[in-house]
Every structure is written in C-alpha cells, then in structure tokens.
Amino acid sequence: MRRWPEGPICSGCFANAMEIYGICDGCGTDRLLPGIGPDGQRWCTDCGGGLGDYTCTRCGREGWREHAGICGWCVLRDQVDELLDDGTGRVRVELTPLAALIVSMKRPRSGIRWLTRPGPCGILRALARGEVPLTHEGVHSLPPLKSSIYIRDLMVTAGILPPVDKFMFLFEQWWPAWLDTITDPEHRATLRLFLTWHYLRVFRAKIAARGELGYGLPQLARARLRLTAAFLNDLASRGRTLAETTQADLDRLFAQSSPHQRNALRPFLRWAMNTRRMPQLDLPPQQERPVTLVTQRQRIQLIRRIHDGDGMELTDRVLALLVLLYAQPLARIQQLTVTDIATGDDGHLHIRLGDPPTPVPAPFDQVIRQHVTARRNQMTAANTTSPWLFPGRASGQPMHTTSLRLRLHNLGIPNLTNRSRAIREMLRQAPPIIIAGMLGYSATGAEKIAAEYGTHWQHYVGLDRQPRRPPRLTE
Incomplete structure (x- = not known):
C-alpha cells in the first residue's frame, strides 16, 4: 500500500486529505478515506492499516482533528x-x-x-x-x-432574510451616497431624475422579465453616470447649463472623447433631449466596430488543447468548450444549472442551451460529466447544495462573469473572437433558424450573422423532392 507520496507533506495537504469522504475501494463502506493504494485506490483506516484513529471523542464522527481528540x-x-x-x-x-x-x-x-x-x-x-x-x-x-x-x-x-436581487440592492445602496458627492445642486437634481427615470426603470423591467439583474448592467450604469457628471461639470466650466448646450459643444465633446466615452454619454443625451432639458441637437451616428475573428484553424487548435487538458482544471475546460463549441456568451454560461445537463433517450449527453437540447459529442461528454460531479466552491456553507453548473463563492450565487472571463484569459482564449467564429462556423452547417433554437440565439440575430458572413439558405442542400406536376386543365 502507498499511503502518501514520497517527500515532506505540508499540514494543509494532510488536513485536506482528512476531509475526503466516499466509498472505500477495499470494504465498500462510506466513511473517511485517508489511505491511498498503490494504484490510486482510496482506503479507509481499517483497510489501510496503521493510519491511526480519527474518530472525534465528542461527536463520534471521523474527520480531521482540529484539537486533541476533537x-x-x-x-x-x-x-x-x-x-x-x-x-x-x-x-x-x-x-x-x-x-x-x-x-x-x-x-x-x-x-x-x-x-x-x-x-x-x-x-x-x-x-x-x-x-x-x-x-x-x-x-x-x-x-x-x-x-x-x-x-x-x-x-x-438560511431563510432569515427575504431574497432580493443582490445587484439591484447594492446599486440602490450606492447611488444616494454617490449623488451626495455632486456639489452642484442643479447637476444633482438632473442626475437624480435621469437615474430614476432611466436606469432604475430599466433595471426593474429587466428583473421582471429575466428574474434577476446581473452584475454587468449596474457596473455599466455607475461608469456612465460618472462620465455624465464629468460632462455637466465641463459644460459648467465653460459657463453653460444643460439647457444652453449648443451643437458646437456636442461636436467638440465627440471629437475629443474616446469611442467608449461617446457611447457612454448617448443615453443621457437622448434622455435630456426627449425630456426637453437640452435643445434638440444632432448626435453623430454610432459606428459599429467590425467583429474580429480567429481563424477556424486557431479554433480547432484550441479545442484540441482543451481536449488534452494538460494541467487544466475541469471548470476551465468545460467553460472553454461552451465558448469554442457552442458560442455561448458568459452571461448565459453563468446561468446554467446541473439540471440543464441530462442524458437523452438516445443515451447521449445533452445540454439545454435552447430548444431542443444540444447533444454533446464524445469525448467532451465525459469532461462535462466529471465536472458535474466535482464542481468547485461546494465545501463551504455558501453553496453546499448549489444548483449552478459553475457555483460561485457567494451564497446561492453562480460564479461571477468577471471570474469566468478571467479564467478564459488565463487560458489564452479570447471570449468574443472565439464565440464569433464558433457561431459563424455552425451557421455554415445548418439553417439559422435551427442553430438559433438549439443555442438560445434569436432567429433574427442568427439570420443577420449568416447574411453578414455570406451564408444564405440557398446554400443548404434541400430535400430530394419530386417536382410537382402542373395542374391539368379540364374542360
């Protein structure tokens, strides 16, 4: 029997081993498994022999003794x-x-x-x-x-507090304190109205439609509100109020701002014009940045790397596969649960991304099965019974989209470029209406991407149908 690898073992690794439970490969009993067999078997103290007694003298449970006998x-x-x-x-x-x-x-x-x-x-x-x-x-x-x-x-x-939307609650706690930092009373009143009638209204509608707000929208709102306050301060420094804004002011603003800043100010400028708080001025057309794509060869190389999985965690492999194979955005990946993974009537693994569920090809089905049985962040009180496919550290919450994005970045897998390539390659193989249904995309969006990529329904092989005979005219 091999109890432990050769060499010194840190106390943390030893303590972690004292928290491994399961079915003993020797006697088939469900208990603590501190022993390691020569072929990697997990053994209990009785089958391992000479491993010591880890029974608590107070509660009688086997486990790591934090204190003497306890x-x-x-x-x-x-x-x-x-x-x-x-x-x-x-x-x-x-x-x-x-x-x-x-x-x-x-x-x-x-x-x-x-x-x-x-x-x-x-x-x-x-x-x-x-x-x-x-x-x-x-x-x-x-x-x-x-x-x-x-x-x-x-x-x-624990049921002590009623459930609320976490990100909506944090935003509602943040904005009154932030408004107090605005020294100009007129600016503060304008920003309060904009925040109430634009962002809060949009957020509540999003929660009503989707059931939750998510992390991204409040973060974007905070950044845009700060830029809006800076725009009002810039007007004030030039001796103008919002109602006195001229076309020259807007042209100067858009000429000196970055694309990110211009897009951030558009919601406020449209709201101010619609509510007649500033004159009706012309906003320059919004320029869409072209989508950058990786090549299909690069995508295939990344898929092979994920399949080999050398030194990669299961969490990272499954996350990368959902992007590279199924073109899933991180916000949708975050909301997947273990109930979305199921074995179909054909015996193959399916994942519910849309309707109907999408089959998972071998050998990637085994990677997902292993991940489901060994998900992260389930050892603390926060997520002992978490339904999420990617449980987060916060109680009852999935892993943050920022954490998911960072994991992809550490793997050297750009999210957007690979997702864009994946959806375009799939649209070359099947009609947009089918791909949109299986992957949870909108049919209109899939049709638009297919048209931009030069893929049309005429390119697909049609059914082998007999031509209809023209009607015969009778007297």
Missing part, C-alpha cells in the same frame, strides 16, 4: 455558538438557521479560518447582540462591506 465540526460549532451568543449563553433564536448552515459545511477548516478574521466576527457579534436590525439594510451597514455582503447572502440562504 474534530473540526465540533470546534467550528463552539466558535459559532460563542459568536452568535445573545448574552444568555445561547445562540440568538432568530440566528439559529445561520448557525446550522455554517456548521454544516463539508470542510470545517475553511469555516474555522474564516471565523478568525475580525470582519466576520464583528458582524456576527453585532447581529447576535441586536446592534442592528435583522434586515438587508441593517446587515449592509456593518463594516467591512465584503464580509457583510457575504453574511447577508448566507442569511438569505
């Missing part, structure tokens, strides 16, 4: 009970579900280290002692912000 779950429970004590020696009644959620994590060492930080400890003590109300606003008011957001998400998962 497992990590018991140590974690002691920490949680102490932090959430309401002063009576017991956990505050309203926070009992939160305590149970934290203690239920699969890897207690992560929770123990987390609760040694001053930020989470201070927030949990303040909640237990009733220093702030048990509301979203109350938890959000406790510093540091990153820890308060994480604990607030845990409280939503």
